[in-house]
Amino acid sequence: MTSFSNNKKLIIIGAGGHGKVAADISIKMNLWEEIAFLDDDETIQSSLGIDAAGNLGDVYTHIGDSDIFIAIGNNTAREKIMRQMEVELGAGTVVMAGAIINCSSHIGKGCIINTGATVDHDNKIGSYVHISPGAHLAGTVMIGQRTWLGIGSTISNNLSIADDCMIGAGAVVVKDITESGTYVGIPARRLD
Numbered sequence: 001m002t003s004f005s006n007n008k009k010l011i012i013i014g015a016g017g018h019g020k021v022a023a024d025i026s027i028k029m030n031l032w033e034e035i036a037f038l039d040d041d042e043t044i045q046s047s048l049g050i051d052a053a054g055n056l057g058d059v060y061t062h063i064g065d066s067d068i069f070i071a072i073g074n075n076t077a078r079e080k081i082m083r084q085m086e087v088e089l090g091a092g093t094v095v096m097a098g099a100i101i102n103c104s105s106h107i108g109k110g111c112i113i114n115t116g117a118t119v120d121h122d123n124k125i126g127s128y129v130h131i132s133p134g135a136h137l138a139g140t141v142m143i144g145q146r147t148w149l150g151i152g153s154t155i156s157n158n159l160s161i162a163d164d165c166m167i168g169a170g171a172v173v174v175k176d177i178t179e180s181g182t183y184v185g186i187p188a189r190r191l192d
Contacts, residue, residue: 008033014072015039022071
């Protein structure tokens with residue numbers, strides 16, 4: 001087990017046998033100020049003196065401020081959880097300094113995730129999309145191919161944007177965009 005961040009908290013998914021071993025190793029590494037388990041078995045309140053902080057569904061509340069380790073011994077269950085949480089980047093995609101991409105997001109081929117942009121959980125970004133510096137996408141957003149999100153633009157959660165759109169600098173998208181075109185303003189509206 002290796003720590004790759006400066007987070008002071010470790011969340012271990014799974015409080016069974018493998019989770020106990022991972023917790024023991026984590027304690028001995030002495031890298032985290034706080035360690036907690038997430039487990040769907042409600043009968044487990046603690047293990048090795050470490051509290052259960054909730055179930056697997058609570059993992060999203062810890063992303064960004066915690067390191068997360070999946071410690072489930074069952075190969076099939078571990079694979080399923082890992083696939084749900086991983087970020088996929090297509091070939092030729094570049095992620096610039098300070099950009100954040102959260103779990104369960106899929107980024108297509110040839111994309112630019114520019115400086116300081118944020119892509120929250122469960123986003124699906126089509127191929128050849130440019131997300132400009134400081135653009136922010138909330139959770140469960142779908143962006144169509146070849147779309148350009150201008151600097152500082154914001155996309156609210158659970159929205160879809162069609163292929164071949166240009167979202168202007170500072171625009172705020174609050175509803176689905178179903179037609180290609182250029183959209184500007186707060187809230188974003190299509191230019192004629």
